[in-house]
Amino acid sequence: MSDIFTPGQAGPAEGEYPRLQELIDAGVPAELHPWLGESGVGALVVRMGIRFLEMSPARMVATMPVEGNEQVAGILHGGAHAVLAETLGSFAASIHAGPGKYAVGIEISATHHRSVSSGLVTGTATALHLGGTLTTHEVVMTDSEGRRLSTARITNLIREVR
Known part of the structure; x- marks a missing residue:
């Protein structure tokens, strides 16, 4: 799992996040996209x-x-x-x-x-x-x-x- 905190673990480049639309729909600020870009906010958060x-x-x-x-x-x-x-x-x-x-x-x-x-x-x-x-x-x-x-x-x- 990548995150925005660990050196060398910045995750994919902007625009390459598999869950980007999910993050946008959930209101996650852009500066947190690298942290959650691969995992998203979770299915339950979306469902609720x-x-x-x-x-x-x-x-x-x-x-x-x-x-x-x-x-x-x-x-x-x-x-x-x-x-x-x-x-x-x-x-x-x-x-x-x-x-x-x-x-x-x-x-x-x-x-x-x-x-x-x-x-x-x-x-x-x-x-x-x-x-x-x-x-x-x-x-x-x-x-x-x-x-x-x-x-x-x-x-x-x-x-x-x-």
Whole structure:
């Protein structure tokens, strides 16, 4: 796997990324295309309709539509909240991990405060701890009126690529 962090691992030249359109559709900034150009954002991110608005280790923001992600009662599925939270926390931790390292989720919890049955949900991950071996992010999901829908916490372990 190539990345933008490890010397000599810049990946393919611009325009040669197999997943370039996927990155563009997901809102990934151009400066992160070399890092994700070969792997993309992942099939689940695409399937859930997650679109990134901000991407950094300290703050990661994305939206996700309710439509297509509901449970049988017609409201956003609790697992969809967790998918959005894990996506944001894990991407932020991966960027923080840097050269020759990667992040893997080791714990996630979520509290659901309010339901939503339509529109877009916005998830905002804020770093609580950015260490050398662990990162922890709080992720708040809100509806289009800014009302808190859920609060999640995700912890990632940073590992070295072998």
